Every structure is written in C-alpha cells, then in structure tokens.
Amino acid sequence: MRPTRTATPRRYLMCPPVYFDVVYSINAWMEPGKPTDTALALAQWERLRSLYQGLGHQVELIDPIPGLPDMVFAANGATVVNGRVLAARFRHPERAAEAPAYAEWFRRRGYPVHDAEHVNEGEGDYLVTGERILAGSGFRTDPRAHAEAERVFGLPVVSLTLVDPRFYHLDTALAVLDHEEIMYYPAAFSPESQATLRELYPDAIVATDADAEVFGLNAVSDGRHVLLPEQAVHLIDALWDRGFVPIGVELSELMKSGGSAKCCTLEIRETQ
Ligand code: ARG
Numbered sequence: 001m002r003p004t005r006t007a008t009p010r011r012y013l014m015c016p017p018v019y020f021d022v023v024y025s026i027n028a029w030m031e032p033g034k035p036t037d038t039a040l041a042l043a044q045w046e047r048l049r050s051l052y053q054g055l056g057h058q059v060e061l062i063d064p065i066p067g068l069p070d071m072v073f074a075a076n077g078a079t080v081v082n083g084r085v086l087a088a089r090f091r092h093p094e095r096a097a098e099a100p101a102y103a104e105w106f107r108r109r110g111y112p113v114h115d116a117e118h119v120n121e122g123e124g125d126y127l128v129t130g131e132r133i134l135a136g137s138g139f140r141t142d143p144r145a146h147a148e149a150e151r152v153f154g155l156p157v158v159s160l161t162l163v164d165p166r167f168y169h170l171d172t173a174l175a176v177l178d179h180e181e182i183m184y185y186p187a188a189f190s191p192e193s194q195a196t197l198r199e200l201y202p203d204a205i206v207a208t209d210a211d212a213e214v215f216g217l218n219a220v221s222d223g224r225h226v227l228l229p230e231q232a233v234h235l236i237d238a239l240w241d242r243g244f245v246p247i248g249v250e251l252s253e254l255m256k257s258g259g260s261a262k263c264c265t266l267e268i269r270e271t272q
Contacts, residue, residue: 002243005178007224011058013105013266014049017041017072018064022257026092027139028165029258041253045072048227048249048261055225060268062105070095073259074266075123075171077102080111081133081153083271086126089116091140102266114152118145123266124169130179131155136170138162138190158200161190167212171262175219177205177226177244183219183235185212205242211235218260227261 020041022030079086087103090096103113125141127134137143138161150157167173173188183205186194216232230248239246251260
C-alpha cells in the first residue's frame with residue numbers, strides 16, 4: 001500500500017540568476033565556450049520559484065552580485081539547521097565572494113552565523129535528514145569540515161565520499177525525501193560509502209545512470225511534493241509508487257553550470 005505523504009511548509013532562500021553565465025569551469029559540466037541564455041535561465045528559475053510559492057512555501061531572495069555568475073546556486077551559500085547558520089567557504093576562488101554575501105544576509109536578519117574554519121559548500125554537501133546530517137566530500141567540502149558541522153549543529157554527521165567528478169556535490173547524487181527516506185545514485189560514492197548508505201537506508205530509491213545524468217537527484221522535497229528535472233523519468237515513476245507527488249522542472253540553462261532545482265534552493269530551518 002502507498003503511504004500517504006504530508007507536506008510541511010518550508011522557507012527557502014533563492015537568488016535570481018540575473019548575472020548567470022558560464023565563464024569559468026570548476027566542474028565537469030561547465031563549458032565556457034558554449035553560449036548561455038540569461039533570460040531563459042531567469043524564466044526557468046522564476047518557474048521554480050513560483051512552483052514553491054504555489055505549494056505554500058515561503059521564498060526569500062538575496063540580491064545577486066555582478067561578477068558572481070554561480071550565485072544562483074543558493075544551496076551552496078550556507079547550511080541552516082535549527083536557526084543556526086554555518087557559513088560556506090568555497091573551494092574555488094571564483095566563488096569565494098559568495099560566502100560573505102550569504103553570511104551577511106543571515107546576520108542582518110539576526111541569525112547567529114558560525115564562520116567556517118574548513119572548506120564547505122553549504123547544502124551542496126550537507127543534506128539534513130530527520131536526525132542526522134549526511135555530508136559529502138571528495139571534490140569540494142573538506143572532510144575536516146564534517147566534524148565542524150557536527151559541533152555547530154549538535155547533530156550526528158555521516159561522512160560520505162564522492163568519487164565521480166560529474167557528481168561533485170552530495171546534492172547531485174542524493175536527495176532527502178522525508179525524515180529518513182532518501183534516493184541516491186550508488187556509483188557516485190566510494191564502496192565504503194555505498195555500504196554505509198545501504199545499511200542506513202535499505203529501502204532507498206536507487207537511481208539509474210540515465211536519471212543521475214540528467215541531475216534527477218538534484219531534487220527538493222517538502223515531504224510530499226518532490227521537484228526534480230522532468231527528464232528523470234524513472235525516478236518520477238518510483239516517486240509516484242512511493243506515494244510522493246513528483247513535479248518535473250526544466251532548468252536546462254542552469255544545467256550548463258552543473259546545477260538544477262536543489263542547487264538553486266537553500267532551506268532555512270528555523271528553531272525547532
Ligand atoms: N557551477 C557551480 C559549481 O560548480 C554549480 C553549483 C551547483 N550547486 C549544487 N548545490 N550542486 O560550484
């Protein structure tokens with residue numbers, strides 16, 4: 001029998017892709033020679049934002065900054081759990097200035113912000129489940145940052161190692177669907193991490209190569225609705241089977257920079 005899923009209202013921070021472009025290459029998807037269409041990127045992003053609003057979620061905005069073409073990927077801007085903010089610290093100098101901009105957004109609104117000691121790319125590599133934080137490393141976030149997150153948030157952190165350069169952030173290879181339910185692409189992880197995931201989540205939805213390659217794991221769930229790239233057709237079927245309501249989105253322009261729905265979305269988790 002299909003479980004009945006319940007959505008809980010969320011608060012998201014997003015950044016309009018006003019200055020979106022691909023002018024450097026810091027992941028396997030980015031080809032600076034290829035043309036980008038900023039107006040189309042904006043229209044696709046607007047659609048994502050209005051879908052969230054239509055589902056009853058609150059969307060906050062941060063002002064985009066010229067010269068920071070990847071700032072649209074708000075998930076990388078910080079991690080917010082229980083009203084506490086762990087600032088990001090980017091691996092590549094091209095994105096370094098995004099971290100203080102996001103930290104400042106939270107400080108101005110009265111959130112306590114912890115400045116990061118180690119490189120961490122926010123929710124790109126920290127995914128919060130009901131009772132733990134799944135933390136990626138291998139390409140961006142420094143494994144030493146995982147212990148830092150554990151200290152800042154007081155939640156157990158499970159370290160996972162990414163091994164495929166196409167899936168360089170944890171949120172490109174794994175999505176949290178509900179408290180302790182996930183979907184993921186095993187081949188993106190080291191054998192040890194695959195064993196950890198199998199043990200923790202024996203009932204997880206396992207993505208096919210085709211679904212992972214269209215960024216199907218870069219999904220945002222409110223516990224019932226799951227927004228993900230519409231090309232991820234097998235995942236969409238699997239989600240329906242589990243009682244979720246998948247909603248396909250088209251973010252082809254942002255894919256040119258190696259990002260999709262989840263990358264554009266930073267969840268602000270208030271005090272419990
Ligand atoms: N071009 C960006 C980068 O390589 C894309 C970031 C995608 N964000 C994400 N949360 N996976 O850093």
